[in-house]
Amino acid sequence: MTAESQAPAPGQAGPSHGRRIFLLWIVLALAADLLIWFVLGPHLPPGKMSTTAVENQTAIKLMAVMSAPVLVLVLVYFGYALVVWRQREGDDADGPPIHGDTRIQTIWIVGTTVVVLALAVYGTVALWTSHGAGAGEGPAPIWNPPGATATAAEQQTPWAPGKVLQVQVIAQQWKFTYRYPQFGGFETTALILPESQWIQFNVTSIDVIHSFWAYQLGVKADANPGVNNIAYTKAAQLGNVTVRCAELCGLWHGAMFDYGRVVTLAQFQAWTAATSTQLTSITQQLPAYDTTYDPTQIQQLSKVLVALGVTGAGGGYYPGADPAQP
Amino acid sequence: MAIETEPGTIQHPGGGGPAGAGGARPWWMRLGFHTAVIGAVLGYLFGHWLGNYYAVPGPGSPAAYQQIGFADANDFAIVLGYLFMVIGWLAGLGVFNDLGRQMVGRPLHDVEHEDSRGLARYFRYTLDHKVVGIQYLVGMIIYFCTAGLFAMAIRTELLSPVHHVFSSSVYIEIVGEHGTMMMMLMTSVILGPFGNYLIPLMIGAKRVAFPRLEALSFWLTPVAFLILLSAILLGGFHMGWTGYPVLSVQDTEGADAYAFAFGLMGISMILAGFNILITVICYRAPGMRWSRLPMFVWGILGTAVMMTLAAPILVGGMYMLLTDRTVQTAFFTSRLGGSTYLYQDLFWFFGHPEVYILALPGFGIVCELLPVFCRKPLFGYKVAAAGIIGVTLLSFFVWQHHLFDSGINPDMRPLFMLTTELISIPTGFIFLVAMGTLWKAKIRFTVPMLFCLAFFFNFLIGGITGVFVSDVPADTTEHGSFFVMAHFHYTIMGGLIFAFMGGCYYWLPKMLGIKLDQRLGKVHFWLMFLGFNSTFLPLFAVGLAGQPRRVFEYARNLQTLNDWVSISSFFLGASILIFVINFVWSTVVVRERETGNPWESRGLEWQVPSPPPAHNFEHVPVVLSGPYEYGVPGSPPVADLNPPVGVLTAAFSGTETARAEA
């Protein structure tokens, strides 16, 4: 990090402010960094429950470690200056006419540039190695674990341990539902995930913009209508997952949360087998699995007797263009 | 057609002449606030009737939108009502009168014949930039306090995660009102009062380039404020200050008020910025080179560039939102070919320069104040200017960092992560400059200096946490949570508003010629600084612990932190109340005169009396040296206020450098 290490002007008998500040800084910055790395680090949010959560946590830890010395430098300097260089009683004179110092300016500019570029490089590498760091990558992700697929047809091939588990998150006002295309496409309000398996979240919405935030998994992907937003993670520990909606989606956005669970492989397979049979009747009524849905497209609409001549699914907002007209 | 070669009356550039003055009539017979209100009411009634005639289904109705019959809500009438309300408001003020006069070739009102005394001119459409500055000051304080009251309501609701003071609908209305009022109106909180008032004084000009545009930019703010407040009467808007579709298209009538007010304020921003830009470029006194320009002017100049270039996008986006809501366009409806991403990109293309519009004036003020209270030149003047220019340019290249998780093209994210990290370099220059200026200084702990120092403390935390959110992996947890919210409150409130307060204490003696109570000022400062940090520092932890923004229910184990924050925010609100009391009491009741240069500043604005005379300077001054030459032995005074005859002519003929140095 940049350091203020100016030697006193020649011939000036006085305290070396630069050296004092430097010493104060180096001691405090080192202490802060050690504290952050070893004491605070393992407990930083969002925890270690998944690969992406670990990546989130490492990123936060790294940035805390890099920014602590900067914070300490500025605070120590300001604190020192305000104590040592305050205007004394009765002294109305001006200070020394220092307009600048090319050396200090260059050190600062170069130093900050190096730090900032290093962080940018780190962030890019982290995104690549963690397959997106849990952030939604849109419908055509570029950092994928092996076996990930973005097409609806391939997402429906049955799952076996070792393959990427496809979980579709359907966000609607005001509840998340989850569809498992590899198990017949059943839909449920319970998010049950196996540990140590790559999971691909296909996040979409059927009305307004929501955001799927699985806190302990370190996953956040906005749910846009008509768009499939893909995020990856691999759970590393068993436990509960808090899912909250992280994008204002209407009246009950604040109450749009639920809880998921990461379970063992055996428990997960038992659950999918039981649930898919239990929900067969409703699964048959659902539209075919797809990466996005248009709820105004209703195949059997001719069978629905609608008195008003317009369906509510589109709201009657675009009268001529709303496609679902019986 | 006969061309007058010997005109009988003197022609002034831009029109002018004795026909403009109308000082003989009493205030209620002249155009002003009261006629503006009448015009607004009449305009609204007409617009609303027009919207109903045009769009409500019925025989003879030209358009007849079906969904109005279904929803029992005519957004078209509301929007047209607001439109004609604004036209009526401006007509009632007399904004169009000069336009009309110019079109028929009659002489106009001009700057030289403005009223220079009396309280009534503050309620009129006036061409004196100093009056506009005071109008802005009072307006901004009112807007800030109103939005602050909404914030108090938010924190009251968040005292308990399960017991609710307001219904969820009212709560999200309050959140939206607070956010929108602050974000749309605080863009001009420093540029409006201090920029408009002080820039001509600081550059040695007697006026601004476009006084009518400047006054218009002010008079759009009260009507935008009232339109935004009127959303409450219409049931409120429920999509927060960002107004994302589909929610904003789906919302009830209050959303029209939001979009219209925000777009209107965008127009005000364009006009204000444009005026400042041209004034600074073209109206600098001889000798006022770019390298002598006060740092405050640099800061406002950067702000003005961003306002002029970014605000049009906002106006466009809000316009599209309004057409989606009224005439069934489908810009933001994906199943009909539009895209929600279109809005997000348009909004944030404006939205990111917007937050730098909120940061840069603060930079300008603190760089202006530091040399005065350190009694030293500004360290690294060129670095500071480069920082401001760098931030201004780079601010247009970072907007997608608001959209990291929204499903944008993943290739974009490393790019925008890089540009966002890069913008922290020029932002950091301000700290280098501050630290260098403090080196071996003679620091005077006056009230403005206290706010200045607090700015650096707050912006340090705000800036560093900005680096946290610019990193995509970390942003996965932080986006949409209270972490981001704490970050931007640190930069915007901790930066801009603290600088605004510092500017108030520093410049009000100049602008109003009265002293503000310094002891009350120190009480205000300490309560505000401690209250502010106590309110927003824990919110970083709250955000990282998983509490999203804009929610009325949160995890029970976060209640202690939220309660601490809420109680602290009440103290913060109390400190603002103390400021208002100090301001109003000192200005209206006590009125202790301040005529000299209490801060012993070298600034050009301090070389004229307080308050300044009608045309700022008797003669256009010749600037002889920079404003920060404290402690420089033998430095000339900052300007010659009575230049000898002939100097100006010589200055304009290009030998200015030699003459000015003489």
Add this chain to the structure above:
Amino acid sequence: MSLPVRVGTLLVAFLAVVGGAIFVVIQFFLAGPPVVDYTAGVTPGQTVSVTLQEDAQNTVTNKPDWVSYFIQDPVTHAWVHTTLFKVPAGATIDVTILGYDGCTPLRNPFWGKVTGTIGNVEYVNGKATSVLNSWAQCSVAHTFSIPGIDLNVPVASPTTLAANNNLCGTSPCTSGPHTTVTFSFKAPTTPGDYFWQCRIPCGLGYLDGFGGPMQTIGYMTGQMEVVS
């Protein structure tokens, strides 16, 4: 102006601002539909009966085309235009909903399945039903859903075209084609506010059908307050 005049003007202005703020808070922020109290006189372990109806239009507000729920007051048996009601914690709640509105397809047909009730069934005109298909037949008017306890009950609609063309036009409805839906569920033991909503997009005139009455408390969404 002299000093007393100035001070007086300031005081008046200050009081006006404070008064205005208090007025706005009381009139616009704290006002809301009434809460129907189903806890009065209920002993622990007693079953509570809650009765609601949903209407295609309403004649009691300035939004006549907005669909709306009404709740019946247990004491006066009058229909109150509200969606807020209070029940005791842990009690068994027997709910009766009179469905006076016509059918509309769900945006997500998954919500045609009954969940969260005792037995996971609802009784449509007396007949036990666990799934209603709103996409293949005219069968569902609205839903009564409490997401916080995973309760979802599709409220059946009249199924014939004739009935759907002759829906009750006043409110609260006392006659006209309707269905009677009954179900029971257990109120949560933890006190708190549990929001409930309708999942049929019946906010006609609003994009996706989910605006207007769907997001206005007192019409198609509300809160169940569970008190101990």
